[in-house]
Amino acid sequence: MGDYGKKIQALLVGKERMLIGGDWAQARSRRAFPTHDPATEEKLCEAALAGDEDVESAVQAAAGAFAGWRKLDPFERGQKVSALARALREHAEDFALLDAIDSGNPVTAMKGDVLMAAAIMDYFAGLAGELKGQILPGKEGMLHTVFQEPFGVVARIVPFNHPIFFAACKIAAPLVAGNTLILKPAEQTPLSALEMGKYIREIFPPGVINIVTGDGPLTGAALVKHPKIKRIALTGGVDTGRAVMKLSAEGGIKQITLELGGKNPMIVFPDVELDKAVESAVVGMNFHWCQGQSCGSTSRLFLHKKIHDEFLRRLIERAGRIKIGQPLDPETEMGCLASQDQYEKTLRYIDVGKKDGAKLAAGGGRPEGATFAKGYFVKPTIFDGVDMSMRIAREEIFGPVLSVFSWEDYDAVVEQANQVDYGLTASIWSRDLQLAYRTAERIEAGYIWINGSSRHFLGVPFGGFKQSGIGREESVEELLSYVQTKAVNAAL
Numbered sequence: 048m049g050d051y052g053k054k055i056q057a058l059l060v061g062k063e064r065m066l067i068g069g070d071w072a073q074a075r076s077r078r079a080f081p082t083h084d085p086a087t088e089e090k091l092c093e094a095a096l097a098g099d100e101d102v103e104s105a106v107q108a109a110a111g112a113f114a115g116w117r118k119l120d121p122f123e124r125g126q127k128v129s130a131l132a133r134a135l136r137e138h139a140e141d142f143a144l145l146d147a148i149d150s151g152n153p154v155t156a157m158k159g160d161v162l163m164a165a166a167i168m169d170y171f172a173g174l175a176g177e178l179k180g181q182i183l184p185g186k187e188g189m190l191h192t193v194f195q196e197p198f199g200v201v202a203r204i205v206p207f208n209h210p211i212f213f214a215a216c217k218i219a220a221p222l223v224a225g226n227t228l229i230l231k232p233a234e235q236t237p238l239s240a241l242e243m244g245k246y247i248r249e250i251f252p253p254g255v256i257n258i259v260t261g262d263g264p265l266t267g268a269a270l271v272k273h274p275k276i277k278r279i280a281l282t283g284g285v286d287t288g289r290a291v292m293k294l295s296a297e298g299g300i301k302q303i304t305l306e307l308g309g310k311n312p313m314i315v316f317p318d319v320e321l322d323k324a325v326e327s328a329v330v331g332m333n334f335h336w337c338q339g340q341s342c343g344s345t346s347r348l349f350l351h352k353k354i355h356d357e358f359l360r361r362l363i364e365r366a367g368r369i370k371i372g373q374p375l376d377p378e379t380e381m382g383c384l385a386s387q388d389q390y391e392k393t394l395r396y397i398d399v400g401k402k403d404g405a406k407l408a409a410g411g412g413r414p415e416g417a418t419f420a421k422g423y424f425v426k427p428t429i430f431d432g433v434d435m436s437m438r439i440a441r442e443e444i445f446g447p448v449l450s451v452f453s454w455e456d457y458d459a460v461v462e463q464a465n466q467v468d469y470g471l472t473a474s475i476w477s478r479d480l481q482l483a484y485r486t487a488e489r490i491e492a493g494y495i496w497i498n499g500s501s502r503h504f505l506g507v508p509f510g511g512f513k514q515s516g517i518g519r520e521e522s523v524e525e526l527l528s529y530v531q532t533k534a535v536n537a538a539l
């Protein structure tokens with residue numbers, strides 16, 4: 048932990064407790080689970096393993112706080128969300144340090160995540176005025192009015208790849224809409240969400256935001272099955288999405304939105320400025336920032352045959368310049384994978400790629416040197432000569448592994464781009480905008496970049512087609528997904 052040792056030790060204090068009804072609480076069963084630093088493989092501390100009875104307490108607390116919270120002026124709710132965003136900015140370094148040691152993402156990138164989350168929270172706070180109703184024309188003597196009302200208690204379940212980013216920005220819309228909520232961070236990375244609990248306690252009435260920690264099968268399942276939770280939002284894998292749909296039905300009929308995985312194509316036409324497109328392929332793959340562990344990563348790169356060789360040469364050179372290092376080093380651009388599972392899964396896929404006949408063009412394992420003797424580090428890995436029969440072409444690896452294809456036939460490349468079960472993002476590179484737009488029209492994905500990759504834009508709806516999910520976020524659609532419509536028809 049180097050220079051940060053003392054600070055980090057102080058930040059780890061109390062992380063075995065959850066935030067329920069404004070109080071810090073251990074699991075009733077006293078069960079706990081360890082959280083590790085993936086760069087050292089050492090245990091950091093324990094977090095509470097919430098069971099049914101803890102989830103019940105959290106639901107009761109959230110339900111109890113609902114009446115008071117929904118009564119507030121929506122802008123007042125927004126102000127509290129913005130106050131939390133301010134606290135995040137003020138303590139950005141603390142959150143970034145916790146995420147770096149808990150997830151393996153670079154500390155500098157994690158500071159960026161905190162600032163991005165805060166910007167999204169402010170955006171939703173400012174959207175409070177969009178929670179408006181309607182008056183509709185009717186027969187003489189009739190008045191038809193339509194209101195938008197919160198659901199009550201919302202469950203927000205988030206993944207490990209951007210811990211504080213998701214924990215913070217995903218609670219803004221449901222809160223502004225007037226719901227109270229229960230947040231469940233990923234079991235690999237519970238620390239920064241719990242740290243946020245300190246500021247939640249200062250800013251929000253007790254019970255408005257509750258944080259429960261634990262795994263999916265126990266804690267997550269208890270949440271989604273709970274009959275009082277009518278609205279669930281998951282960011283996670285496709286299998287988890289299916290489990291959430293199934294389990295939630297045991298507790299009743301619920302509104303569910305799902306932000307799930309991706310196996311996203313980047314199609315490069317031969318007319319592009321090579322260096323810009325190469326940079327975009329590297330950024331799109333999210334080698335730095337989160338070691339490829341991003342749903343939006345453009346992990347299938349389709350290069351036109353005319354530019355394939357030169358593009359690949361520059362790509363390998365550029366990827367080789369990414370500074371891999373310890374997550375706590377401010378100079379580090381690429382840290383390590385978040386867990387042993389992620390590491391082993393990535394290495395397994397690298398083996399599968401080789402066995403299926405793809406050509407390993409770069410990376411393929413752990414970086415050399417004493418710095419990397421421990422920890423779940425994997426070099427940026429590039430496979431060339433990939434075709435759609437291979438597993439690395441179709442399955443989400445969620446690690447730093449990029450599959451490169453060569454193409455000549457336009458219709459065939461569009462077909463290949465669509466030939467996966469996922470449909471989250473896509474990137475199209477060409478100077479011919481008409482061609483690029485026509486291609487975008489044919490791509491089955493919810494979020495497409497033309498001459499870009501990776502970046503999200505506030506207010507532009509993000510979400511997936513096909514198995515990549517249900518619903519749209521980061522936009523007014525997200526806010527409105529947290530209200531239900533009530534029509535009141537009055538005979539005057």
Ligand code: NAD
Nearest residue numbers: 205206207233262263267268283284287290306307308342
């Ligand atoms: P995961 O699905 O394993 O876990 C996500 C969350 O769901 C965790 O908090 C986990 O505890 C919980 N969970 C697991 N099983 C559950 C169950 N049965 N009931 C309720 N909750 C359960 O995902 P992960 O490994 O943490 O993250 C990686 C996945 O997330 C990838 O597939 C990635 O593409 C996806 N993801 C999608 C987006 C997006 O915006 N579309 C963003 C980030 C990550």
